Amino acid sequence: ELSIERIVDAAIEIADAEGLAAVSMSRVAASLGFTTMSLYRYVTSKDDLILLMQEAATDVSPPADDVERGWREGVTAWVLAIRGAYREHPWLVDIPISGAPITPNSLLMVDWMLRELRPLPLTDGEKMSTLLLLTSYARATAAQERDLVAAATALAGADGASIEHTFAALVELVTPERFPDLSPLFAAGGYLADIS
Numbered sequence: 794e795l796s797i798e799r800i801v802d803a804a805i806e807i808a809d810a811e812g813l814a815a816v817s818m819s820r821v822a823a824s825l826g827f828t829t830m831s832l833y834r835y836v837t838s839k840d841d842l843i844l845l846m847q848e849a850a851t852d853v854s855p856p857a858d859d860v861e862r863g864w865r866e867g868v869t870a871w872v873l874a875i876r877g878a879y880r881e882h883p884w885l886v887d888i889p890i891s892g893a894p895i896t897p898n899s900l901l902m903v904d905w906m907l908r909e910l911r912p913l914p915l916t917d918g919e920k921m922s923t924l925l926l927l928t929s930y931a932r933a934t935a936a937q938e939r940d941l942v943a944a945a946t947a948l949a950g951a952d953g954a955s956i957e958h959t960f961a962a963l964v965e966l967v968t969p970e971r972f973p974d975l976s977p978l979f980a981a982g983g984y985l986a987d988i989s
Contacts, residue, residue, distance in 0.1 A: 795827060797835050801845045805882065808846065813884035818842065843888060848896045850882040851875075855905035867909030872931050875902070879935030886936040 804821045818839055819829040836842045853874045862870075879885050894903055906924045915923065969976045 795825065795831060795835055797845065799825060800832055800835055800842065801849050804842055804846050805850060808884040809882060813843070813887040816843070816846070844896065847885060847888055848898050850885055851878050851898045851902065853878055853898070853902065855901065855908070858908075864909055864912050868906070868927065871902075871906050871909055872927055875928065875931040876935055879931065880938075883935070883939040886932050886939065 800821060803824045804816050807820060807824060808816050816839075818832050818836075821842070822829045822832050836845065855874075856867075856870065894900055903924060906927070907920055910920045910923060913920075964979050967976045967979045972979075
């Protein structure tokens with residue numbers, strides 16, 4: 794028997810394996826062994842399905858109220874929780890932002906951040922700006938990490954070369970004379986962050 798939960802789980806499974814573009818009502822229905830029309834009795838549109846997928850994939854539990862830590866540690870934990878969701882479900886960064894958070898889990902994340910910022914002498918507007926800045930940071934770095942991993946995988950599979958060979962060649966090109974500040978970083982291996 795179909796349920797919203799089964800439909801959302803199937804859609805997330807497809808997105809996790811193949812990306813958000815692979816998710817369609819017909820594809821989800823087929824994966825469950827039902828007709829596309831049968832899904833519409835539970836989910837009215839693909840946009841609604843994506844919203845439900847986002848809600849399920851961002852089910853992050855804030856720490857208990859009695860956890861004692863400074864605001865920096867709290868904000869860091871918040872960002873790492875969001876990054877963890879993006880790492881587990883890389884397709885989340887492909888969902889267009891269509892407005893302010895309105896789902897229960899997204900509102901819970903907003904509330905969690907506001908709790909971490911409570912000790913700071915910020916106005917409500919400054920708190921929301923901080924939340925927007927850090928959300929954008931988490932989203933952008935998650936997208937960049939995903940894309941770097943995909944590029945490294947493609948490069949390694951294209952002709953058998955590895956990313957290490959490519960950067961070994963670049964070390965020879967990035968000389969101290971031409972790139973005085975970049976070359977030491979390259980030589981020390983610090984240019985390419987660990988993206989595994």
